Amino acid sequence: MPRLLTATRRAALAALAAAPMALGLGVGPASAESVLRIVPHADLKNLDPIWTTAYITRNHGYMVYDTLFAQDEKLNIHPQMVGEHSVSDDGLVYTFTLRDGLKWHDGDPVKAEDCVASIKRWGQKDGMGQKLMDFTKELKAVDDKTFTLTLNEPYGLVLDSIGKISSNTPFMMKKEHAETDPNQQVPEVIGSGPFRFVKEEWVPGAKVVYAKNEDYVPRSEPASGAAGGKVVHFDRVEWIYIPDPATAMNALINGEVDLWETPAVDMVQLLEQDENVELAVIDPLGTQGWLRPNHLHPPFDNPKARQALLYAVNQAVYLQAIVGDPKLYKECAAYFICGTPNESDVGVGALQSHDPEMAKQLLAEAGYKGEKIILMQSTDIPVLNAAALVTAQVLRDIGMDVEVQAMDWSTLTSRRAEKKSPADGGWNIFHTYATGADATSPIANIGVSGGGVERAWFGWPTDEKTEMLRDDFAREADPMKKKAIIDELQGRLFDHVVPYVNYGQWFQPVAWRKGLKGVLVSPVPFFWNISKDSG
Amino acid sequence: MYAYIARRLLATLPVMAVVGIAVFLLLHLTPGDPAVVIAGDYARPEDIEKIRENLGLNEPLHVQFFSWVGALLSGDLGTSIFSNLPVAKLIGQRLEPTLALAIATIIFAILVAVPMGVIAAWRAGTLTDRVIMVFAVLGFSVPVFVIGYAMMWLFSITLGWFPVQGYKPIGEGFWPFLRSITLPTVALGIIYVALIARITRASMLEVLTEDYMRTARAKGLDNNALLIRHALRNASVPIVTIIGIGIALLIGGVVVTESVFNIPGLGRLTIDAVLRRDYPIIQGVILIFSGAYVIVNLVIDLSYTVLDPRIRY
Numbered sequence: 001m002p003r004l005l006t007a008t009r010r011a012a013l014a015a016l017a018a019a020p021m022a023l024g025l026g027v028g029p030a031s032a033e034s035v036l037r038i039v040p041h042a043d044l045k046n047l048d049p050i051w052t053t054a055y056i057t058r059n060h061g062y063m064v065y066d067t068l069f070a071q072d073e074k075l076n077i078h079p080q081m082v083g084e085h086s087v088s089d090d091g092l093v094y095t096f097t098l099r100d101g102l103k104w105h106d107g108d109p110v111k112a113e114d115c116v117a118s119i120k121r122w123g124q125k126d127g128m129g130q131k132l133m134d135f136t137k138e139l140k141a142v143d144d145k146t147f148t149l150t151l152n153e154p155y156g157l158v159l160d161s162i163g164k165i166s167s168n169t170p171f172m173m174k175k176e177h178a179e180t181d182p183n184q185q186v187p188e189v190i191g192s193g194p195f196r197f198v199k200e201e202w203v204p205g206a207k208v209v210y211a212k213n214e215d216y217v218p219r220s221e222p223a224s225g226a227a228g229g230k231v232v233h234f235d236r237v238e239w240i241y242i243p244d245p246a247t248a249m250n251a252l253i254n255g256e257v258d259l260w261e262t263p264a265v266d267m268v269q270l271l272e273q274d275e276n277v278e279l280a281v282i283d284p285l286g287t288q289g290w291l292r293p294n295h296l297h298p299p300f301d302n303p304k305a306r307q308a309l310l311y312a313v314n315q316a317v318y319l320q321a322i323v324g325d326p327k328l329y330k331e332c333a334a335y336f337i338c339g340t341p342n343e344s345d346v347g348v349g350a351l352q353s354h355d356p357e358m359a360k361q362l363l364a365e366a367g368y369k370g371e372k373i374i375l376m377q378s379t380d381i382p383v384l385n386a387a388a389l390v391t392a393q394v395l396r397d398i399g400m401d402v403e404v405q406a407m408d409w410s411t412l413t414s415r416r417a418e419k420k421s422p423a424d425g426g427w428n429i430f431h432t433y434a435t436g437a438d439a440t441s442p443i444a445n446i447g448v449s450g451g452g453v454e455r456a457w458f459g460w461p462t463d464e465k466t467e468m469l470r471d472d473f474a475r476e477a478d479p480m481k482k483k484a485i486i487d488e489l490q491g492r493l494f495d496h497v498v499p500y501v502n503y504g505q506w507f508q509p510v511a512w513r514k515g516l517k518g519v520l521v522s523p524v525p526f527f528w529n530i531s532k533d534s535g
Numbered sequence: 536m537y538a539y540i541a542r543r544l545l546a547t548l549p550v551m552a553v554v555g556i557a558v559f560l561l562l563h564l565t566p567g568d569p570a571v572v573i574a575g576d577y578a579r580p581e582d583i584e585k586i587r588e589n590l591g592l593n594e595p596l597h598v599q600f601f602s603w604v605g606a607l608l609s610g611d612l613g614t615s616i617f618s619n620l621p622v623a624k625l626i627g628q629r630l631e632p633t634l635a636l637a638i639a640t641i642i643f644a645i646l647v648a649v650p651m652g653v654i655a656a657w658r659a660g661t662l663t664d665r666v667i668m669v670f671a672v673l674g675f676s677v678p679v680f681v682i683g684y685a686m687m688w689l690f691s692i693t694l695g696w697f698p699v700q701g702y703k704p705i706g707e708g709f710w711p712f713l714r715s716i717t718l719p720t721v722a723l724g725i726i727y728v729a730l731i732a733r734i735t736r737a738s739m740l741e742v743l744t745e746d747y748m749r750t751a752r753a754k755g756l757d758n759n760a761l762l763i764r765h766a767l768r769n770a771s772v773p774i775v776t777i778i779g780i781g782i783a784l785l786i787g788g789v790v791v792t793e794s795v796f797n798i799p800g801l802g803r804l805t806i807d808a809v810l811r812r813d814y815p816i817i818q819g820v821i822l823i824f825s826g827a828y829v830i831v832n833l834v835i836d837l838s839y840t841v842l843d844p845r846i847r848y
Contacts, residue, residue, distance in 0.1 A: 043807065045617040046573065051586075053575025125582065167575065183585035185619055203628050204618045205807050206799030242700060243803070244794045246684060250699040251797070254692055380810065410812055413571040417580060432576060457579075 036234040036527060039248045041262040043241045044208045047197070048185040050125050053167035055435070055524075062226070062524060063210050063237070064105070064191035065171035068096065068115060069163030070226035073284075073521040075340065075440070077163035078227040080219065081110070081172060081192070091154040091477070098145045101217035104174055105196045112141035117178035119149075119162070119170060125182040126168035128443050131474055132161040156477040157443060164444070165226050165524060166437040194218070194230040194528050195237060208239040210527075223529040225522045233518075233531040252277060252511055258532070259512040261525050264382075265323050271511050278514050281507040283523040285337055285436025286330070289318060289383075289503035290447055291391055292459045294428050297421050299373075304366035306498035310350035311359035312398050313391075315504040322386045322506070329506040335448060335490050337436045338505055341479070346487045347494030351502065359398040373402045374422040376430040378409045387431040387503060416458045430458075436505070437523035442470045442489055447500050461499040465492055536840070540833070547829040554825040555607075555818070559600055562814050568592070569616045569812040590616055603818065612822075613815030615808075622819040625804060632702045633800035635712070636792070637785035639720040644727035645778065651728070652735020652774075653762055659740060667732065674729025683722040683795040690718060700797035719796040723789060727781050734777045738770035745769075771842045779835035783828045 042056040049061030070080040079085060083099030102110035116139050123129035123136075135155040141147045149158065162170055172178075177186040189197040195210035202208055218229035240257055242248040245264035251257045253274050263271055263279070271277050293300035293309060300306050319329040332338035333348035373395060377388035388404065395402045405427075407415065412430060420426040439445040449456045450466030469489040476482050493499060512519060515533035520526050570587035571578070587593050591602070606613055612622035655667040691699045697718050703711035742748065743766055751765050790802035801820060808816035839846045 045811065046619070052573050053578055054573075127579075181589070183582065183589050203799055204615070204620065204625065205804055206628075206797075240701070240797075242797045244797065247687075247700050247795055247797050250684075250687055250692060251701075254695075254699045256699055256701070407566070408810060410567040410572055410810060411565075413576070414566050414568040417571070417583070434576075455579075 033235040034233070034532070035236045035238055036259070036530060036532070037238045037240055037257040038259040038525075038527065039242050039251065039257050039261060040208075040239045040525075043205050043243075044202075044239065045204060046185060047189050049171055050122055050168055050173075050182055051185045055167060058167045058169055059524060060197075060208070061169055061171045061191075062193065062526060063195040064189055064193045064197045065173065066102070066191065066193045066230075067163065067169060067171060067226065068119075069159055070228075071163055071165040072224040072227040074224075076227075077159045078221070080163075080227060081115075092151045094149040094151075094158055095142075096147055096149070099217075099219075102192055103215050104192050105190050105213060105215075107215075108174070109144070110172065110192050111144045111175070112147040113144075114175045114178065115172050116141050116147050117175045118172045121173075121178045121180070121182050122168060122170040126164070126170070127446055128157065128161045128164055129168065129170065131443055132158065135474075153475070154477065155475060156482070157441075157474050160441075165522070166435060166444075192216075194232045198236075206241055208241075210237045210239075211235065218528075223518075223520055223526075225520065226524065226526065230526075230528040232528045234527075237527045252513065255513060258516055259510065259519070259530075261510055262508055263511045265325060265328060268325060268328070268509060276514050277511055278516075279509045279511050280519070281328070281509050282519060282521050282525070283436065283508060284339060284521065285440065285523050286505045286507040287433050287435050288332075288337060288439050288505050289322070289387060289433045290431065291387070291501040291503050292430055292432065292447070293498070293500070294422075294426065294459055295461045295499075296419055296453070297426060297428065298371065299363065299366050299368040300428060302366040303496055303498065304362045305368060306501075307350060308359040308362035308366065308398065309501045310494070310498060311353055311355045311362065312394050313351065313501050313503055314354040314394075315351070315502070317394075318387055318390050318503040319506060321390050322383045322504075328509065329504055332505040333502060335439070335493055335502065336442070336445060336486060337440045340436070340440045341483070342440055342442075342486050344483075344487050344490045347491040350494060356398050363398060363400070368400070370399075370401050372422070373400050373428045374426070375402055375404050376412050376415060376427050377404050377406045378412045378431070379406045380408045383433060384409070384431045390503075391429065391431065419453065419460070431503075435523055442473045442486070448489075448493060448497075450497055450499065456499075459500070461497050463492070463497045466497055466499075540837070543829075543833050543836070547826065550829060551822060551825055555604070555822060556600075558818055558821045559603065560596075562812070562817055563596055563599070565812075567812040569814065572811045573617065603815075607822075612819035615816050616813050617811060622815050625816060626801065626819060626823060629799055629801045629804045631704055632793075632798045633786065633789070633802065635702075635705065635716055636719055636723065636789060636798060636800060637782060639716050640724045640727060640785055640789075641778065641782055643720050643724040644731055644781065647724070648728040648731035649735050649767075649774065652732040653739055653767060655732065655736040656739030656743060656766075657758070657762055659736075664736075668736070671729040671732050674725045674732075677725075679722055679726060679791050680795050682725055683718070683792065686718050686722055687795075702796075702798045702800075715798075719792050719798060722795070723785075723792040727785075730781065731774065731777055735770065735774050738773045739766055742766045742770045768842065772839055775838050775842060776835060779831055779838075783831045786824060786827045786831075 040056060044056050044060050046052055046057055047060060049057045067080050068082050069077050071077055081098055081102055082096050084097045086095050098110060098112060104110060119139060123133035135151050135153060136149060137152045138150040164170060173186060174190055180186050194213050194216045196213050198209040198211050212232045212235050218231050221228040223229055242251060245267060248260050249267050249271060252260045271279055293306055295301055315331045323329045330338060333351040334343045336342035375388060375392055378384040392402045392404045415427060416430055418426045422428050442448055446457045450461045450463030452462035453460045469485055473482060473485045476485060517531050518529040520529055570583050570590060570592060573586055574583045614621055615625060651667050655664045658664045687699055690696045697714050701715055703715040705712040748765060751761055790806050793800045793803045805820045
């Protein structure tokens, strides 16, 4: 009887499913255009990837703009728009020649003067760009296709900077746009990348449309990360912003979208069970969690109190709370991301010890006497919300008096700029995270800067030795010596500075419909190289 | 009557002015800084300061207010701080989905709820009445997102009748439009069905006990004429009031439905703008909402004169 009922129900469902066809409610005629529909991680709100560091704008940048150099999936830098380049024997003069066939979307040829202006604008805004500009004596166009960069002294990160994969990525723009004040948006989106931005179809908060740039000449090498040939297999790519994760999941299961960039971790199991969906981690660097203490005010102005945090934090507890699935996280104490050449195990003992008693002792030595700790909790970002709740308990367990102040992320980002004491509207702790691509080196990782109130990131760690080691790293070209600097720097960070406490590394899977091929391994999602099985 | 309409329309001006001042002050005195959001998580304080300066956010509050009001008086709602697009254009992009959803929901709710309420009153105390009232209680109690996801699972994923998400403008064809709007309309409409059915039943019950109804019954009028021409018409003033309030609520209050079905309407535009402190959008949208509330209320008041000839302005 149950089998009969099931069969009857199936027949009824099949008949119901056929009903819309009979009523003429089926999908309209198929379009000849091939379209890749993806659900991005956020809404594209603004279009200038130099004006903002927002990752969604960076991803938009990769669609429409191109870069001089690019990072492959093994983190090596390769020429992209550049055809040939050379370095003088003294290491001071870099000469770059653009490859043939580069055109802006309005048909004009890409010229060396465009690139010079673009690097200058980026160099005013980006941390690595500013560092590069500090070492730059002159940047000038030699002819239409060639330009030179002349340094004051040898600098080991020239190509790493120009080939930087994450925000702010040095995208090349037309000269007249690149001359815009970097703190104002460029007036138009004219790139030379593999896609054109279709502005008239842009609905902020809902949809972004890109059309294939038919004039784009890809490199001949196979695509790898951001490097290699950017071969586009679709006429259009549509970014359909779906803020509700359950709806995004249903849209993917139903075949209304082809790829979902950031499936919610609690939906991964459901997606794994769907035979039409494939899941993979395409960003091997993942994301690193930061518990940021305020170095300006007690108790965390005292290094011992900051070290107490290292002993108190147990990454496994945080990762369970924010990710849950052990396949998608890794306990990793290193400041410069596990799985990269800059991974180091120097000084990691305190963070790996999980010793609350030692934490209590260090707090007592730091002179902590039960003062209130203001912990800012961002309630609208699930990962940060969970991390803040864990930290509140961790601190209470070691005897701290914690006041959790709930707010949205927007409010938190304003409040964290306050340098006043916590009692006067300042703060003691907040949480954030950085993608691995932004934390792999002492220069890219803004969280380790020890530049104090003038130059360090919010929380304002102050340590001259850290700054000196970061500069040494920037100057050094020899990989072995670089590694030695990393070890020394990380030892200094753990033993004295503790700029932030790393609460773990996790990996965001990407989900797509089976039949989609060529999704590239990279910290940034790229939509060239992807094709769809016709069957 | 015309003088009344003119008076009511004039009265909207001070209302809008108060709303404008209140919204402006609330927004600018609330913590949060669009420049920080724009600059991104890793921006340096000096970059944030420069962006703030370029956006005019460092100007004294009264200067910002009067510059907004000045633009408003010349018909300019301003420009989004983030997308650099005119607020009027952004609202225009979102108006059709919101209006389509609101109108479809109200039509659906009226078509289902009024007959339900009339039948429940007519059969008061019977099983039919109880079943209808149980439905009404459920309609109130089950959150719209639960209904939405359940319908999505059944009608989209299992049966494949409707898309899971998205909105197709009516300009792209009536069937695609209808397919995109059906599930959100029903999911959102159920709560309004429940609300209107209960009010209809209550009003009808009151009217059905009136002397003139007894007289009509004694004259031998059939049930249809009795219920529709005599009872429903006299019970309609509170029903129309609740429908009007429903329309006003629908214009700005459908954020959950818009999110569940991924409809790019005004509700989502407002929430997105609030989260990132896009002041010109929030100010523009709230002014539009308040204007819509005033006009809907005016239309409801005027409809009373049609429904009840005793009411005159």
